[in-house]
Amino acid sequence: MIRFDHVTKDFGHGEPVLRDLSFHIEPGELSFLIGRSGAGKTTLLRLIYGAERPDSGTIRVAGRDVSRLRKGSVPYLRRNIGIIFQDSKLLESRTVEGNILFALQVAGIGGRIARRRVGELLERVGMAGREESWPAELSGGEQQRVAIARALANEPALILADEATGNLDPDVSEEILNLFDAINQAGTTILFATHDMDVVREMRKRVLTLVAGEVVSDRPPELEAAYG
Amino acid sequence: MSRPLYRLAYLFAEGVRAVRTHLALAVMTGLTIAVTLLLLGLFGAVYHDLAGVAERIHDELGMVVFLTDDCAPAQRAALTAWLHHRPEVARMEETSKEEAAAAFASRHPESAQLLALLEENPLPASLEIHLDPAVTASAMTALVHEVEGFAGVDSVRYGKQWLATLLSLTRWLRGAGAAVGALLAVAALFIVSNQVAMSIYARREEIDIxxxxxxxxxxxxxxxxxxxxxTGLFGGVVAALLLSAAHALIGPLLAAGGGGLLVGSLDLISWRAGQVAVFAGAGALLGMVGCWASLGRFLKG
Known part of the structure; x- marks a missing residue:
């Protein structure tokens, strides 16, 4: 699903953020990307969804070379990738339904089909019946559930989560992780960037550790369980 | 619903929703457009009227060709035919000796008897020539010289000095007016695009998402x-409304207070459907161009 081959990204402020990075993630995997702040996790995710371009190397997402993607093609790539951030990034001026509808409208889906789909998605993330709520009325965990529903709107093959549980209490965080696990069980590939080791230990999945722009360890779930 | 129709419905719904959600910003932008159009409208009205005043004075100056008493009908016909074909001549009025005497009598009734005492009518027949507004002073002088060369022409009277001054004043007024108008239009676009940029900047996070x-x-x-x-449409209608109010409130004050040349300016503006449509259209265009100028910087990368 994701393949990095000798990828280097340098913003020209000292050391490269990512250097000669190579790894791949199979379809249907749930993997964690860990590392301290500044290790390059966010840059790595931004390279995947086309917000940055590598200085060298190639990046393939679902077989498509995104490192050489034209700017005009980036929106179409993003419709096939669900992205979830620490701060949920909901549109404050739209209701819960409006936020999810917007993702569908971007892909040209509207009307009754879209509304029915919103209902299904909210049910899937445990927010059924909250269509008319405004983001400001929701707790952090609820906002993150809506963000997940929005990310799933166009049935992406890949979900990228950037510190998606960073702002949540441990209990809520666990609920969100279980939700990610259920989404992964349904076949969606997930790459979850975090600096919270508790999250990683709990899930016992593959872990890529990023230090100063390099993957210093890549432990499969079995081994991660043993380390746990 | 077909996809293009759905897109159109979506676009309309989103536009209206954005205005409703960001009403304060939309009103601010609309009012900026209104003030800008109001200034442009007032300037346009005053400019148009001043140019009109110059043209009217110019028109009144014209030239008068006095014919000799022995001017033969054929000579007169040749002269009028030639003048009719001259591009400098807008229109021409012929006055016979008798008509000149009658006009004199009606204008100066106290001296009419003096005229009757004379054996012969001393007033000459004449041709009053109104010039095309585009004529230059030098073209006018050349025309006068040519007319003076015709048989049967006694003399030509025209305000040579006045004409040259007035024509140069009209040209200067037009040039200066066009320059000020263009500057105002650029300033309007700059102000509106900045206002729109502020509105877009407040929503940059929304755009990022x-x-x-x-x-x-x-x-x-x-x-x-x-x-x-x-928002531009709203601003345009407000501008038309304010101009109409200016017409109703300031017009009579100007007239009563001796507003001079400016009295006619406000006659151009009033609450008329066509005018409102022009202002609304100009406002909408200004709003859209402002968006175009501002959005680019937020959508780079």
Missing amino acids: MRLIGATNRFIRAPFYLEGAI
Whole structure:
């Protein structure tokens, strides 16, 4: 699903953020990307969804070379990738339904089909019946559930989560992780960037550790369980 | 619903929704457009009227060709035919000796008897020539010289000095007016695009989120353009309303207080459907161009 081959990204402020990075993630995997702040996790995710371009190397997402993607093609790539951030990034001026509808409208889906789909998605993330709520009325965990529903709107093959549980209490965080696990069980590939080791230990999945722009360890779930 | 129709419905709904959600910003932008158009409208009215005044004075100056008493009908016909074909001549009025005497008598009734005492009518027949507004002073002088060369012409009277001054004043007024108008239009565009930029800047996070979800620049831009058009339309109607109020309130004051040349300026503006449509259209266009000028910088990368 994701393949990095000798990828280097340098913003020209000292050391490269990512250097000669190579790894791949199979379809249907749930993997964690860990590392301290500044290790390059966010840059790595931004390279995947086309917000940055590598200085060298190639990046393939679902077989498509995104490192050489034209700017005009980036929106179409993003419709096939669900992205979830620490701060949920909901549109404050739209209701819960409006936020999810917007993702569908971007892909040209509207009307009754879209509304029915919103209902299904909210049910899937445990927010059924909250269509008319405004983001400001929701707790952090609820906002993150809506963000997940929005990310799933166009049935992406890949979900990228950037510190998606960073702002949540441990209990809520666990609920969100279980939700990610259920989404992964349904076949969606997930790459979850975090600096919270508790999250990683709990899930016992593959872990890529990023230090100063390099993957210093890549432990499969079995081994991660043993380390746990 | 077909996809293009759905897109159109979506665009309209999004434009209206954006105006409703960001009503304060939309009203601010609309009022900026209104003030800008109001200034342009007032300037346009005053400019148009001043240019008109110059043309009217110019028109009144014209020239008068006095014919000799022995001017034969054929000579007169040749002269009038030649003048009719001259591009400098807008229109011409012929006055016979008798008509000149009658006009003199009606204008100066106290001296009419003096005229009757004379054996012969001393007043000459004449041709009053009204010039085309575009004629230059030098073309006018050349025309006078040519007319003076015709048989049967006694003399030509025209305000040579006045004409040259007036023509140069008219040209200067037109040039200066066009320059000030262009400057005002550029300033208007600058002010409006900055106002729109502020409105867009306040929503940059929204734009970022739209892009992360996979919205194309075109998809993001379209509702902004519609929003710009709606706020501009509102601004245009407000400007037309304010100009109409200016017409109703200031017009009579100017007339009563001896507003001079400016009295006619406000006659141009009043609450008329055509005028409102022009202002609304100009406002909508200004709003959309302002959006176009501002959106680019937020959608780069």
